[in-house]
Amino acid sequence: MLDWLKSVVDFISTPSISLTLILLMFPFVFPPTAWFETWHRRLGLHNLWTNRGGLVMFSVITLIFVWGFTDVNFSKILGKPDNVPIMILIYSVFFFLWLAMKSAYENDAHIAAGEPVQEYYPPEDKVLVWPDLVYIELIALILMMVFLLVWSIGLPAPLEEPANPSLSPNPAKAPWYFLGLQEMLVYFDPWLAGVVFPSLIIVGLMAIPYLDSDRKGSGYYSFAGRRTAVFVFLFGWLVLWVFLIVVGTFFRGPNWNFFGPFEEWSVTKVVPLININLSEYVWVKLLRVGLPANPLVRESVGIIMLVLYFGLTPVMLARGKLRPLLDKLGSIRYSLIIFLALAMVLLPIKMYLRWTLNLHYIISIPEAFFNI
Amino acid sequence: MDLKKEERYYHPDQLHRWFGISSIIFLGALVAMFGDDYIREWKTYQREFRQLDIDKTRIELEAGQTKIDSTLLGELDAKRRAAEAALARQQVQLDQLEVRIVEAEGELHWASMRNQENNAERDAARYQLEQALANRDNVKKAQQNFDQLTDHGRIYKGNEEQFQTVVDQLKQEVTNLGSAMKEAEDERSALLKSVSLLERKLSIIDPENMTLGNRIADRVRDLPVMDFLAPSIKIQQIIIDDIRDDVIFTTVPKVDRCTSCHLGVDKAGFEDAPQPFRTHPRLEMFLASSSPHPMEEFGCTSCHAGRGRGTSFSSAGHMPATPEQAREWKEKYDWEELHHWDEKMFPAQYSEAGCLKCHYLEPIIKGGDKLSLGLTIIEKAACFGCHELERYAGWRRRGPNLAHVTDKLKKDFAFKWIRNPRTFRHNAWMPSFFAQTNTADPASIRRINAEIHAMVQYLFSKATPAVFPEGVHLDTGESRVGDAARGKELAASVGCLGCHVMEPEPVIVETTLDRMNQRHGPNLIGLGSKVTPQWLFNWLKDPSVHNPYTRMPNLRLSDQEAADITAFLLTMRNREFEQTEVPPLDVEELDNIAIRWLAKQNTEEAARQQVEAMSPDERLVFVGQKSILFYGCFSCHNIPGFESAKPIGTPLTFEGSKPVHNLDFGSIHEIGHTNYNWFEAKLANPRIFDRDKVKPYDEKLRMPNFNFTPTEVEAVVTALLGMVKTDVRPEKLANQDLASQLVLKGRAIIKNHNCQGCHIIDGQGGQIASIIGDPNLSPPNLNTEGAKVYADWLYSFLKDPTIIRPNLTVRMPTFALNDLQWNDIIKSFQYADGTPATFVDLHDVDGSVGIPVGEFLASKEIGDCGKCHLIAGAKPTGNIADWAPDLALSRDRLRSEWMVRWLRDPESIMPGTRMPQPYIPSKEDVDFDGAEDFFPKALIELAGDTQALLETLRDYVYSVGN
């Protein structure tokens, strides 16, 4: 029974399955539109952000970890000193997500009832910084220090074999906070996954205040008034960053093969790694004429597709559903938002293309190191 | 503008102007900074060298082009044109083929992709199957899946191969069509190969031969700021990890950037180029990758010293060979001596100093003649007697034993000799201690005379007569004085001149290693004024009686021979020396000296009383003892009472590494402030640094004067400079393998006992041949000795030499070496020739077939060995000068493999030997009617097999006398 359960978990953890599940669930958990909101309520998912919901989430996570520690394979991964931060990350992300959403829902209720939000105090109702703030800060620091000391005493920092450039460990992993990027590397070339996407992340984050023209919802937790913005942010942060880190840390083993949490990290594991470029699909598989010599002709399909993706989609959307957005933001801000969003969505799209079609590159010009 | 209204103090114009001006200056300063960083000596040299290389390549190219046969080239061109035209006629066919190839390749690509995909699936299925088998779960399904994919794989692979064949065939057709063209092209490019290589080189380095793009790039790539992208001008650097630079706290790998300017140093063809581009003069020894010292493994400063990291003329630590060169450099390179870096470059004349730190085990360093000479002089002059030198730790005193001096000399002679040996023998090795530049004043002379009297007294009072071993018959009377004329002949022929010269007057001969061999022993002049006949006779009979550690060997002279030589040697006298007066002993001075010595530990008054309490003779002995200690006579001589005295000089083991500021230049400013300038001056006149100094006598410099010639000074300085603290990792040092060490251990004994005075060993020595006149009557060349003779034969021969060549008058003497030393010598020969086995069974002669054939080949009609060789005692028929060893000695003496090697080609082993190559019949030689009548049947069968026939000859030789 337990073995069966483990194999189910292993199966569900496969990125293609788990990502699909998450993508399906995500809009219902964080409804970006009124339609989803209805279903969100109907499914009772709003109960997640209550004390009871929090307790359930906390219990489930703890249960998984406790269960994990009883398993030979899972405990090996969980027990790695440098993976401990991930556990802390998981706990704290869930806790603070719950805390933020709970506050937001409470505030939403207040707003709906026409009352001031929880954070609201009349302007004249102020407190002196000494000693309240100074004091809680001091206590927070002391507790943080205690936390660090206990962590340090309980867990020695890792030190592996001396550096050896000719012997790469299997798998060789980046620091955990970059494992999201490393996971992207499976699907994109380094120049995209390692350079362009991180730059877009930074630029996109910095652009947030300039793109989000909605002035409401500043200074208090809220969801209902800015559900789309929160949805996009949480999608980027939770799914494309934290989730990928968790996958990269816990589920990527030797040869960068995927391993379920309860699976043994076997170096001999073989999965069919078939990579077919879009050009090969077109010219070789479909037309059976072999690849044209000229790279631009060869990759024309991919180039056209990408141009359409980035060029046509915004126009189509502007004509359709997103017309109000365009009107509200103006064309520059609108294009920027759509571009960033399309780039963000390109990642899961490419993942699915890889999983379903074994698609290697949409555009593949290795001569110029230009692969997408 | 109303400043007050605007609440301003400065007028904006003023501020803007100052801002503008300061910004421009700032910009200018930054640009100047880049300029300053950019202009470097080595860049100029690299540009110049490139031009040099271009010019050279152009000349080579021109030469190459003229060498090409133009008619042949024309023919080939025509052939190619024809092929081209033929190919053009088939263009349609070609185009069709191209189309078909593209089509087929498209199919092939598809098929191979399908196959690859299937393979990937199959490998994964295999893993699944393995997992299933291990877990005993779903095996059947996994097996089925795997089998199916495997089956598919077989089909897909076949499919792919099928398309591959089609593509290959089509391509083959294209190739066939173009084969004539390709052939023509190939022939043409083969003809032009050397030229096109040069052309290619020029297209890379010569702007005139570059494409436009490359010419622009050539200009741009070395511009300031840009020059990190793809510079053509860059610092060249060699890092050598196992030769280290000492930075006191630790050592760091050597880093040599010399080749940033010395760009042609490792390339042949720049022998006549100006510096710094010239090719190294000994490329076969250094820098070339096939040489023993490849550049990338040794760099430059490992040998030449200097600061390898330096990239400018001065900062590299260049040092001029002469003051003229220094002036020239100052003018040309703005040279100044590098400060704050001890290890400056060796000036050109001292380059060889660099060899020693790795080759320190070699008594004679091949290719380092000056260094070897320096070391030999150091050994001969016995510098290590007074100066501790680790290299010579454990070496014995080099001068005569004075424990039995009374047997040999008179006091009179001793006084005059000590005062200045050169008055007796113009080239004495014993240095001059007295009346040097710092002790020539009357007071010093007075003291010196008294001291010499005292030393002589000490020596003669402590000496005892030599004790001869029981049963040794030695003459003690004068009756044995023989015939001087016969003695002269004997001395010339028996081998004395291997180690001694007889030069009554100074001769102008450059000091070389060969000359040092000849001057191994003293110049044999004036002995009649020096020694007693008895002593000389006894000494010649057996030198070890008087000095158990003497290196003079025993020539096994008969009593008559010894007497004759004695008589001859005694005829040589130095009348002038004999007539020199010995000044009387100055008793007052003697007392003063004694008091001064004693007053060092006591009050003056007590010292005086102590002296007064001594008898006159005691005073002499006391002062004599103090003086011997002061001058260090015991360093070279065995003197009773000083058996364990310590050396008195500064240790020289790491003299080359001594910081210059530890050398006292005194008031000598006319020489350069470097260690080698100091060494030069010191060796030329050891007292020079006392000039203009006021010192009591016993604090004056007392190193004696060896009267070195400039050549000798240079050689010794080379050796001294080489004595450095090394940070060379063992793997880089020379002679770290056991074989080399064994070779060199023996070679050291060989050098010490001057075997090379008579024999040629390692291509060096054997000067006695020039005195004997005929190399064939001289001691043999010992080339391949280790491979030649059996170890046990050699051992017994060296212990007790027997006559091998009866026609030689020169004799192999008996050396008083112990068994360990003999073993070292024998091993040295063996390891040098790669035949280290000690015990070898004598060759088993095949008596049935070999001997008769060999005998036939050696017979009078064919080889006629008996013409020169003794055969079991039978005298040769030929000229006595051509006599050769008795063949009967061969079997016990000569190794069987060496014999065959020797017989095959004697000249290659002993250049100049009179031994001819024996006649060995070939197959054709025996291929005539009636050959059976002439040749033995066995020989005819073997004919053509040189090795086998040589072996029969050897076997015959071995059979002689057995």
Added chain:
Amino acid sequence: MAEKKPKSRLTAISESPVWKSIFRTGIPVTRRQRMMGILNNVFLHLHPVRLPKHAVKLKYTWCMGGLSFFLFLVLTISGILLMFYYRPTVEYAYTDIMDLSEQVPLGIMRELHRWGAHAMVIAVWLHMFRVFMTGSYKPPREFNWVVGVLLMFLTLFLSFTGYLLPWDQLAIWAITVGSNMARATPFLGHEGPGASLLAIGDINLVTMSSDVRFALLGGRFVGEGALLRFYVLHCIGLPFIIMIFMAVHFWRVRKDGGISGPV
């Protein structure tokens, strides 16, 4: 008055000229003293004197910004101490780290530093999360959000540069994988798209030894040069930059109207 004596000694100290010269306000008991205590202290001066009530509620702030700064201070102090025992050379780096756990007194400093760094990364992320969820990036705080994003990036880069210093397999391979992305930088990396366009004639200008990765590593692969460069960046370069941005960040918090809150 005798029973009041001990108290008066304390007051005597707090009223002594020395005390007053250092702490100008005395013990903050009165309202005025409490205000002046904040105003007169260079460190506490980061805070305003008075705050809206929600700003002292942990449920609102989570204290993540403060903790990030505190962790930065912990890392600075422990980092400076570690520098006394650590030499950034390929010979010594690894063994020095080993000695930290084997012989250096309180070598646990390394654990504090490493885990503190991880904690700081998490704290910075959560801080950003909180700021987003409360919409605090909205005007007038847009620019401070930008600075905050830069600070987050710098935090990651600081952590990344520190990751190499133990010079073990974990370190060298994490940095090899991480820094190899740099060689694919468009135009600036020798294996990046467009790099081959930067050529004149046959001469490629962007090569293995002239691209952005080389500038980062000081060599063509992760070796001695990389160790030293990462050390310098980790200990001097990045802390210097991050401190400048932190100063701007804190300054702007105050200048943009203090902590965010509902109007």
Added chain:
Amino acid sequence: MSEKPIPRAALNTPQDELSPAESVKRKGFISWLVVGWVAFASATGTFLAMIVRFLFPNVLFEPPQSFKIGFPDDFQIGVVDERFKALRGIWVIRDSEGIYVLSTVCTHLGCTPNWLRTEGKFKCPCHGSGFRKSGINFEGPAPRPLERYRIVLAENGQIIVDKSIKFQQEKGQWSHPEAFLKV
């Protein structure tokens, strides 16, 4: 706080703005201002150039890129020689026609693949890229084949490998005469 005096300079009153006539009059200093800013901006640019240039040393203390590996006969036909993997970062492979040298750097992210003799392929442990013995990639994320290095004969018959010159298959460089040593 309104009782605080406001500096006059901070007041943007209409009088402060320059009339067109005034601005013409001030042309002289405006050009100084322009010169100043241009010079200052260039100087700042130069300063940045200095920082960038400083990051690229003139020499490298890395192992030499060109080295000898022995004679052609030292290598057996059909064998992937791993002797130089650790020290030099190359595989030397001899086939029936000659010898070529492969880089041990995976073209994906620079890990070091392993030669699996039984499977006849190079397999990268980091992300699972696979390469054939020729260096051609056939599985995993590697975007292109392994690189080959320049290989030539020295005058004494030894093989010289020069890692500073590399040949990429996708650029068609493997047919270059120095990418392959005919034996």
